[in-house]
Amino acid sequence: MIQLTNHPIDPGAVLDQVASHDAGAVLLFLGTTRELTNGRRTVSLDYECYPAMAEKKLTELEAEARTRWPLTGCHVVHRLGHLELGEASIAIAVSSPHRVAAFAAGQWLIDTIKQVVPIWKQENWADGTSEWVHPGMTKP
Amino acid sequence: MIQLTNHPIDPGAVLDQVASHDAGAVLLFLGTTRELTNGRRTVSLDYECYPAMAEKKLTELEAEARTRWPLTGCHVVHRLGHLELGEASIAIAVSSPHRVAAFAAGQWLIDTIKQVVPIWKQENWADGTSEWVHPGMTKP
């Protein structure tokens, strides 16, 4: 299952989605709002997405993860809107009979989501300025 | 921090232990009680440990993980006593500014804990028999 939400992510609810008697390993990854980036202070973040395509890509990636690894559960939630420091922007939970698959699938999902899913974050810096983050794009 | 406990593990409380404004990534690993092992059905597990040495080894491994990777938090809880199907026997939470370190530290911790910490599990099989699990030891 995948979900885009404007509400805070509840890690316990995400874990519940992947619980299974066939699981020996459960992995949860949370991306959280960090205060310092290259020495600059962030006070908050705003996330926006291209909803139809973001849902489609997340759904495709979940299906691909389930094909690549023997998962007993896979759930991805991405937060949108305004996030305060310390809040989670993404939660990825996977469960599997064995831990190697859980780690591999979790790592592949976060790496791939960061490359292909049309979601963007805006850093709101402590100096009052804001800036969309576009990796590899030179500043104007 | 490390903890040995006879009570069910609360994943939310474990995550709270590693929360940090300097963390961009939080990883939680749960080892859970699986129903089937090589086709045999488990109904429950019992864990026992050598308490003084288990605490010492877990504390050493946490310290080593913090030396190897730039972690902003590291918390390991191992459950002891009687566990029903689906319950977590271990929870490992790590947080770090970046996700690569969080994944590497989490994977190293579970791999190493399984090799060196003096904790043992007994499988209680559906056929009524019970058996201590000692990897590599031939059956009597």
Next chain:
Amino acid sequence: MKLSVKLFAVARQRVGRDQIDVELPEAATVRELRGAIAEQFPPLADVLAHVRFAVNNDYAAESTALVPGCEVALIPPVSGG
């Protein structure tokens, strides 16, 4: 033909709108769309080298032909996760 292109993040910010209408020859490709946007929307010119385009919710090759009614979006480098 006239094609609507959805804008996000810095692209939306530059133009001040979440969608633009681009004038294109019939059966234009993504490559031609890129050129047309550079010409018709100068504030986007310098970001175009870094963006991908999506057609009907999939990333499209430069050679993909665009047809009336397809859903097109300009996708700056993503930063979710």
Next chain:
Amino acid sequence: MKLSVKLFAVARQRVGRDQIDVELPEAATVRELRGAIAEQFPPLADVLAHVRFAVNNDYAAESTALVPGCEVALIPPVSGG
């Protein structure tokens, strides 16, 4: 000297106690302890090839010398996690 050795899991089960007292020459090593246990506690003989020993809460080498009062434990292959 007489040395107490803690037992766990299958070793405890075999002997029916969580500790055994082993008779050893002074300054015996872990290697000699292994031999003495095999001789004095036959139910443990066939597990000894697979176990490690801990002295004062650290895994000990076969050549480690044992002194009176040290805490010794027989550690079968572990299965926590």
